[in-house]
Amino acid sequence: MFELLKGSFIWPGLAEVGSFMATHLISGMLPAFFIAAAIAIFLDKSRITRILGKDASPWLSYPAAAFTGGILTVCSCGVIPIFIGIRQSGAGTGPAFTFLFATPAVNLIALTYTYSFMGTRMLLARTFSVIACSIVVGLIMSKLFSEDPASTASTAQVVEEETDRTDLQQFIFFFLLVIIMLTTTGFLDSLIKLLNIDFTVAAETSKQGASYFLIKNLPKFFMLLIEFLFLGYMLKRFFQKDEIIQWLKKTWSLLYSIFPKIVLGIFVTGIVGELLPLNKLMSYFNDNSIQTNIVVALIGSMMYFGTIVGVNIVATMTHFGMHVGPALTLLLSGPTVSFPSIIAIAPLIGIKKTSAFLVLVVLSTAFCGYFFGQLSNHL
Numbered sequence: 001m002f003e004l005l006k007g008s009f010i011w012p013g014l015a016e017v018g019s020f021m022a023t024h025l026i027s028g029m030l031p032a033f034f035i036a037a038a039i040a041i042f043l044d045k046s047r048i049t050r051i052l053g054k055d056a057s058p059w060l061s062y063p064a065a066a067f068t069g070g071i072l073t074v075c076s077c078g079v080i081p082i083f084i085g086i087r088q089s090g091a092g093t094g095p096a097f098t099f100l101f102a103t104p105a106v107n108l109i110a111l112t113y114t115y116s117f118m119g120t121r122m123l124l125a126r127t128f129s130v131i132a133c134s135i136v137v138g139l140i141m142s143k144l145f146s147e148d149p150a151s152t153a154s155t156a157q158v159v160e161e162e163t164d165r166t167d168l169q170q171f172i173f174f175f176l177l178v179i180i181m182l183t184t185t186g187f188l189d190s191l192i193k194l195l196n197i198d199f200t201v202a203a204e205t206s207k208q209g210a211s212y213f214l215i216k217n218l219p220k221f222f223m224l225l226i227e228f229l230f231l232g233y234m235l236k237r238f239f240q241k242d243e244i245i246q247w248l249k250k251t252w253s254l255l256y257s258i259f260p261k262i263v264l265g266i267f268v269t270g271i272v273g274e275l276l277p278l279n280k281l282m283s284y285f286n287d288n289s290i291q292t293n294i295v296v297a298l299i300g301s302m303m304y305f306g307t308i309v310g311v312n313i314v315a316t317m318t319h320f321g322m323h324v325g326p327a328l329t330l331l332l333s334g335p336t337v338s339f340p341s342i343i344a345i346a347p348l349i350g351i352k353k354t355s356a357f358l359v360l361v362v363l364s365t366a367f368c369g370y371f372f373g374q375l376s377n378h379l
Helices: 002-006 011-042 045-052 058-071 079-088 093-106 108-144 167-185 189-195 197-205 210-216 218-238 241-275 278-282 290-302 307-319 324-336 339-349 351-377
Strands: none
Touching (some): 011 079, 011 167, 011 241, 045 058, 058 108, 079 093, 093 108, 093 351, 108 351, 241 339, 290 324, 307 324
């Protein structure tokens, strides 16, 4: 059976799903769903409305939405449950779409790898472009689509009971969830390696395989154990039993409604990627015309870009002659949306909003890439 599947046309799709499960399921997706559910259940809706709501000052709401994602290490699919969570908590259309655009492209890992592989100039170009594009896209989305009270009203069973939790305790809880996500995604590996001296020696002397993997990653497992124990203590000490049950139910609800669509999109992407080897075609985009940047933006918006792999691909393409303008366009459009994320988000927000968002992503990223390419030609 396995050999039959391996030789079939669906194998690339299955392989892509398997790769996603191995690299992103636990490290990115699951923590994102828990964070999204916590936002929907525990976060004070009035504060979300005050900062990101339709009546909030745009001078506060849009920069807050653009920069908030910097602490989250999620891909274009992982950001969806969090986006839905803040929408259900009262965020306005514009700030919510600004958050959706910026978060996958401006997170700390994305920027760190951009600097490491492509240098300071590309890092600055990517950072400023993401912030500018996300805010512009958010503003346009807010003008195109009036606020629908039904869409911003919380569908979660938000906790209304008085609790003894302080703002500091609430902040520590959410901060701990983010730290767990950063630990699982590997962002804190450089810090964890400080504890890795003895374990590395043991790993090198052990047999390759599961034991090698376990021993080599013992410091990370130890760090996660401490974080989970602390999380368990906080839940027991400061949260009521019914609150925890609501949180877990909301997590499952988001996972059940969103995750299958993401997997379907990744499966289709794998098959398309095998039939049309987009990686090889990218090396031919060695000019900085408007047409080139738009085509690259379209391709990037359909591809599924992991945070690390995406930077590697773009760095490789520039090495083989890809112009820096289209390279920036791909760095912007690739992580922001993907075919799997489009499939997942369309049933949640509607075809019109999804299509408008996709078009705006393509046009705004293409413009930024073209502008940066023209500027680089004169430097």
